[in-house]
Amino acid sequence: MKFNRFFQTTLVLFIFAHTIWAQEIDKITIEFGEVFKNDEREIPTDILGSDATGYYLLYAGGRFGQGKKSVRKFSLDLLPTGDEIILGGDKPATHNSLGVAKVNDKIIHLWSSMDDSGKKYFYQTIDLNTFSSSAPKFIAEIKNDTRKASRSMSRFIISEDEKTITLFYTIPNKNKELQKIRVQKFDTDFNTLESRDFEFKYQNKMLAIQEVLLDNDENLIIICKKYNSPKIVREELDHNYEFQFYQVKNNSLNLVSTIVPKDVHLRSLKPIIDAENNLFVSGIISKVNLYAMTGVYAAKINLDSGTKEFETYTNFDADYLTLLIEDGKRKERILKRIAKGKHEDPNYVLRHVMLNENGEQTIIAEQIHSYTYNYATTYYHQNLALIKLDNQGNKVWSSKIGKNQTKPNVSIYSSYFPVTKKENFFLLYNCHESNLTHTTGTTANPFLGAGKIFIATSINRANGTYSRQQLANKEQLDGITIRPSLYNWIDDNTLLMFGQDIDNLKNQGFVKVRFTE
Numbered sequence: 036m037k038f039n040r041f042f043q044t045t046l047v048l049f050i051f052a053h054t055i056w057a058q059e060i061d062k063i064t065i066e067f068g069e070v071f072k073n074d075e076r077e078i079p080t081d082i083l084g085s086d087a088t089g090y091y092l093l094y095a096g097g098r099f100g101q102g103k104k105s106v107r108k109f110s111l112d113l114l115p116t117g118d119e120i121i122l123g124g125d126k127p128a129t130h131n132s133l134g135v136a137k138v139n140d141k142i143i144h145l146w147s148s149m150d151d152s153g154k155k156y157f158y159q160t161i162d163l164n165t166f167s168s169s170a171p172k173f174i175a176e177i178k179n180d181t182r183k184a185s186r187s188m189s190r191f192i193i194s195e196d197e198k199t200i201t202l203f204y205t206i207p208n209k210n211k212e213l214q215k216i217r218v219q220k221f222d223t224d225f226n227t228l229e230s231r232d233f234e235f236k237y238q239n240k241m242l243a244i245q246e247v248l249l250d251n252d253e254n255l256i257i258i259c260k261k262y263n264s265p266k267i268v269r270e271e272l273d274h275n276y277e278f279q280f281y282q283v284k285n286n287s288l289n290l291v292s293t294i295v296p297k298d299v300h301l302r303s304l305k306p307i308i309d310a311e312n313n314l315f316v317s318g319i320i321s322k323v324n325l326y327a328m329t330g331v332y333a334a335k336i337n338l339d340s341g342t343k344e345f346e347t348y349t350n351f352d353a354d355y356l357t358l359l360i361e362d363g364k365r366k367e368r369i370l371k372r373i374a375k376g377k378h379e380d381p382n383y384v385l386r387h388v389m390l391n392e393n394g395e396q397t398i399i400a401e402q403i404h405s406y407t408y409n410y411a412t413t414y415y416h417q418n419l420a421l422i423k424l425d426n427q428g429n430k431v432w433s434s435k436i437g438k439n440q441t442k443p444n445v446s447i448y449s450s451y452f453p454v455t456k457k458e459n460f461f462l463l464y465n466c467h468e469s470n471l472t473h474t475t476g477t478t479a480n481p482f483l484g485a486g487k488i489f490i491a492t493s494i495n496r497a498n499g500t501y502s503r504q505q506l507a508n509k510e511q512l513d514g515i516t517i518r519p520s521l522y523n524w525i526d527d528n529t530l531l532m533f534g535q536d537i538d539n540l541k542n543q544g545f546v547k548v549r550f551t552e
Contacts, residue, residue, distance in 0.1 A: 062551050063461070063491055065506045068113045070513045070536075070544040077102070078447075078540060079533060082523035084137035086163055089116065090523075090531075091142060093135050104132060106142055106161055113531075113545045120161055120168045122146075133191040133202075138223050140164055145174075145191045145202070153177050154184035156202065158225055174202065175219060182207040190247045199228065201255065203247050206232070210240040218255055218283055233288040235281075237261065242279075245303055250338055251312045255283040256291075258304060258316075278304060280314065280336060291341045294334060297348065300325055301332055307390045312338050317388045317398050320348060327379035328420065329356075331398055333428040347428035356380055358435045359418055361476040383420060387453050389460065394426030397460070397496065401450060416440040416449035417478075419462070423499060432499035436492060439478035440465060448482070448537065452519040454530065456550055462492040463506075463532075463548065464519050471503045482516075482537070485509075489517050506548070515544045 081093040083106065090109040096102025108118040122144050123130045133145040133156075142161040147154050156174040161167070177184040189204040199220055206215040214235040220228040235242055243263035248256050262276040278294040278301070294304075294316070302325065304316040314336040321327045330350040336343055353373045360366045372378035382404040389397040402417035418438055423431040440449035451464035467479035468486040481487045487509045494501040515534035523531045528550045536542035 062456070062459075063504070063506060064549040064551065065489075066547040066549070067507070067511065067513070068545040068547070070515060070542055071114055073115075073541040073543055076540055077105075078535065079107075079521060079543075080104075081135065082521060082531060082533060083135060083142060084523060085525065086140070088163075091137060091163070092533075094119075104135070104144075106135070108166060118166050120166070122159060122168075123171070133189055136193055137163075138193060138197045141223075143193075143200070143223070147189060149185055151179070153179045154187055156189075156204075172225065174225065175204075175217075177204065177206060180208070182209060188244060192247065192249055194249060194253050195251075198223065199253065200225070201249065201253075203255065205244065208239065211238050213237065214239050214242045214244075216244075216257075216288075231283075231286060233283065235259075235288070245278075246306055248306060248308070250282070250308050250314075251310070252284075256306070256308075256314065256338070257281040257283070258306060260303075278316075282338060291338060292336045292343055294343075294346070296320070296332070298322070299329075299332075299348065302326075303385070304332075305385055305388050307388055307396075308338075309390060309394065310392075313344070314338050315388070315390055315394075315396065317385065317396060319383060319385050319400055320350075321379050323377065324379050324381065326404075327381045328383035328400060329379045331400075331422050331424075333396060333398075333424050335394075335428065345428045347424070349422065349424070349428075349430045349433075351380070351433070355433055355435070359437050359475055380420070382415075382417075386450070389453065389455055391455075391496075395431070396424045396428075398422045398424070399453065399462075403450075405446075411443060413441060413443045414446035414449060416446065419451070421494065421499060423496070434494070434499040434501065436462070436501060437470065437473045437475070437478045438464065438466070439470070439480050440482065441480050442482050447518050447520070448516050450519050452522055452530075452532075454550065458496055459493050460496060461550075462494070463517075464490065464492075465516060466490040466503070468505065468508070471505065487516070507546070512546070513544065514538075514542065515546075517546065 077094050077096045079092045080095050083091040083093055089111055092107050094107050095104050104122045106120045108116045110116050123146055130146040130148050135144045140163050144159045147156050154177045157171045158174055159171045160169045177187050186207040187205050192201040202219045204217055217232050219230040243260045245260050246258040250256050259279045280291045282289050282291050299320040299322055301318045301320055304318045307315045316334050318332045319328045320330045320332050322329055332348055334346040357366055357369055369378055382402050383400045384403045386401045387399040400420040405412050405414045419436040422433045425431050451462045454461045465481045466488055467481040468488050469479045488505050489507045490503050490505055492501055492503045514536045516537050517532055517534040521533040525531050530548040532546050
């Protein structure tokens, strides 16, 4: 699980004891660690961090990480030490983990557990100096009262300075009763600093909580969607949906601002808070299909005054909507549908929003969907859409990058990881070598046949132009396939990434990706 910040630990750089080779490609150097064999069918789900003695990974049992969770220690040359601590008490596989995080010299695990009386919250800590764990300790409880506690939504947030922990959860009640929440704040030893209940002015059935985060002053920000419905336009004006932004400040729950979309559907919003405590929110807009894209939305809200400093809708034209499609009958059909207002880019999901020091945003959406047939699910992670907005939310440029990652049963090797570096940013992902020069038309799947490579697509932040560069092929990775979402920063310029052998999950290994100036 990733929280509102990346976990970064500064270390003296060391060279892998078992490095095969390192190759310089433009501004990126990649180093390969020795492949090791895991004893059981267990996979890592997070790289928690490191210290002067080694690295710490969160593992989960089973082919898809559905089993018991444990913390394992790796040496500085990134090989297993054999040290492992099982998380979650007596029945770890049945617990619902809220998150595991490294904080200073310990690892903290929070989880909930259901029984006949309701939902109970617990925590457990691991002392990294001795690599020993505490016994699970009780934090709080939601009783099965007017509604089952299993319906409660929970969030676990660590402050930027790693001094406080916030536990947020809803208190379930009947649909026609008012939405209730509880906010508990602890220090990192789980001494209670405060605990308060708050009540919204809306019924449960009217208000859906979408996002919870902390602002720069550690006030809780809650993003809600009123009348969360797949319908874009309702007959009654009073039932048009809207987004509401709340702040828990001075022991009260305050409505800061609202957003009412204008004749479009805005599925969800991704928030970023800048150094001046302004809230930037971005989302994908559509007119016909709930799970499609015709443009992007952006707004900037001053959290102190509630003022909406800008609000923009960027609609895509036909050239952008057909950017990756070859000339031919298919393109002609789509252009006719666009002219009639019936075509939208299907299955795009907002993945990342990058905000620079000038208040400019780069929005990345990915074409993602899945298909289930005869109890087997195929996952599709396809093309990328990129849009840059200036500090007033207006479009500077837009681009698309062709990508095809289709994989049955599991999606952990798909998608991408973004890295921002001065005038450029890089997208790291698994690709097929035939796609290195792709501009339009069909893309090859890296998971089928030969030609699998790991690449960096470099995007110029000024104008959106890009180029693809091969970082490693299958032989150089010794059969390992990188998992883009499993990473941790060693320092500002060194990214640690993890991979496995798709055909034999027990074979696992690391790479280090270095970015040079």
